[in-house]
Amino acid sequence: MANFITEKSVEQYLYDLLPRRDAVLTEMEDRAKREHIPIIKPVVGRFLELLVQISGARRIFEMGSAIGYSTIWLARAAGPRGEVHYTDIDPERIRLAKEYIRRAGVARRVRMHEGDAAKSLAATKGTFDMIFCDADKTGYPAALKLAVPKLKRGGLLITDNVLWGGEVAAKTSDPDGLAIQKFNRQLYSTKVLYPVILPLRDGVAICRKR
DSSP states (O other): OOOOOSOHHHHHHHHHHSOOOOHHHHHHHHHHHHHTOOOOOHHHHHHHHHHHHHHTOOEEEEEOOTTSHHHHHHHHHHOTTOEEEEEESOHHHHHHHHHHHHHTTOGGGEEEEESOHHHHHHHSOSOEEEEEEOSOGGGHHHHHHHHHHHEEEEEEEEEEOSSGGGGGGSOOOOHHHHHHHHHHHHHHHOSSEEEEEEOSTTOEEEEEEO
8 A cells, every 4th residue: 555645756755754764674675665564664763763852652552563663763762761662473484583683782772572563462461652554444443442551641652554545535445444433433532532633644643632
């Protein structure tokens, strides 16, 4: 899915402005494009990094991490005292992630979880400064119910792909689109969260827990 929300020329302009990433991130971007691995794009990675820096988040949980691209952005931003929890169900992606995370120099900051992201979050003790949701889209509504109690007061819930290529604005029968529509309604109907959705790449929701 191309997932262009802004005009393609504007999207390309934004990417052309970005500083070049280091060798590890660049290699991961190339692999993801070549092998059709779903990862966040660098413009979103940079945004995540900024949110971690602004909020001072140190304990972070990722729901869906693939080959660890977003993990590295988050772990670098969290600093040497950071603790980022990686999750994925694919053994090969986990193997690749471990290697990339090691090469990026942040292995000591990352806790690896193999299996369902929601189950991993439920089984992990304590609360988190930030939870980043980028797992199975049909599971977004259930993930929201699980994530909110695991988020500390004042913590951030960040969710990718909440505009789903613009499909959320149309009548759809796509299970992913329907689930994301439901998720977005839930975000704005709960009094526990203060949400904002930005049309960045494929839509990013930022929520602060009251």
